[in-house]
Amino acid sequence: MTQQIKIEIDLDTGEAKLEADGYADQSCAIDMGPLNKALGIVKKHVSKKGKDQNVLRQQRT
Amino acid sequence: MSAYVETEIQFKDVEALVAALSDMGYKTVERHAEPVNLYGYRGDVRDQKANLVIRKKYVGNASNDIGFLKNADGTYTALISEYDGGFLKSKHKCPDFLSELKARAGAHAAVYAAQRMGRKVQTKIEGRKIIITVSR
Numbered sequence: 001m002t003q004q005i006k007i008e009i010d011l012d013t014g015e016a017k018l019e020a021d022g023y024a025d026q027s028c029a030i031d032m033g034p035l036n037k038a039l040g041i042v043k044k045h046v047s048k049k050g051k052d053q054n055v056l057r058q059q060r061t
Numbered sequence: 062m063s064a065y066v067e068t069e070i071q072f073k074d075v076e077a078l079v080a081a082l083s084d085m086g087y088k089t090v091e092r093h094a095e096p097v098n099l100y101g102y103r104g105d106v107r108d109q110k111a112n113l114v115i116r117k118k119y120v121g122n123a124s125n126d127i128g129f130l131k132n133a134d135g136t137y138t139a140l141i142s143e144y145d146g147g148f149l150k151s152k153h154k155c156p157d158f159l160s161e162l163k164a165r166a167g168a169h170a171a172v173y174a175a176q177r178m179g180r181k182v183q184t185k186i187e188g189r190k191i192i193i194t195v196s197r
Contacts, residue, residue: 004196007171011189012156014164 062101063125063144065109068159073135074170078113081165085153087115087127099126099140109140121148168193 006019072078079090091097096110102117102125111128120127128140139159141149149158168184168191175182175195183194 004194007168007191007193007195009164009168009191009193011161011164011191014160016164016167 062105063142065099065107065125065140065142066146067109068139068141069132070129070137070139070159070163072137072163072166072170074166074173075113075131075137077166077169077173078129078137078162080169081162082113082115084165085162087119089119090115096128096130099128101125101142102144111140113137120145121152124148165191171195 003021005021008017008019009015010017075092079092082090091114093112093114096112097114099107099109099111099114100117101107102123107125109128110130111126112131113129115127117124117126124145125142127145129137130140131137139162141158146158150156153161155161171193172182172184175193181196185192
């Protein structure tokens with residue numbers, strides 16, 4: 001299970017880079033949907049627990 | 062008179078949006094359940110209405126009000142005049158005001174989500190980058 005994630009957001013380009021436990025995992029443009037992308041990052045990498053997934057689903061509505 | 066440009070922005074989290082505006086120096090943001098009219102730089106009432114409003118006096122001397130209209134699906138449409146589109150880029154020394162606003166709002170949304178999940182969150186600014194660290 002991932003212990004730490006690091007999100008680096010470039011204010012000029014809108015690009016978000018992600019590291020999960022020190023490993024570069026993905027790079028995604030958050031320009032068109034920062035909320036969903038940001039929550040998606042947290043949802044995917046911070047927790048795999050069902051309880052947490054439910055919390056995220058509520059937040060995304 | 063500078064025409065308003067409507068730009069749909071994708072996020073729904075109004076708290077993240079207001080926090081991002083605050084980050085960029087706009088501490089006074091009117092919040093209305095029902096949209097209200099915007100005003101032009103000469104004090105003229107404009108046809109455009111918005112739920113979140115930054116009055117022109119907080120934007121710039123020759124500016125119009127800035128607004129964000131809540132859409133039926135919960136997302137927001139930014140209402141920024143053509144003049145202010147250019148003015149805000151210059152004022153904030155950024156390639157695009159809305160792009161920066163959206164990036165900042167996305168950062169806040171991520172922080173809120175992690176905090177609600179009980180995670181430890183650290184945020185810092187390095188130059189033109191926001192670094193968010195989320196840990197157990």
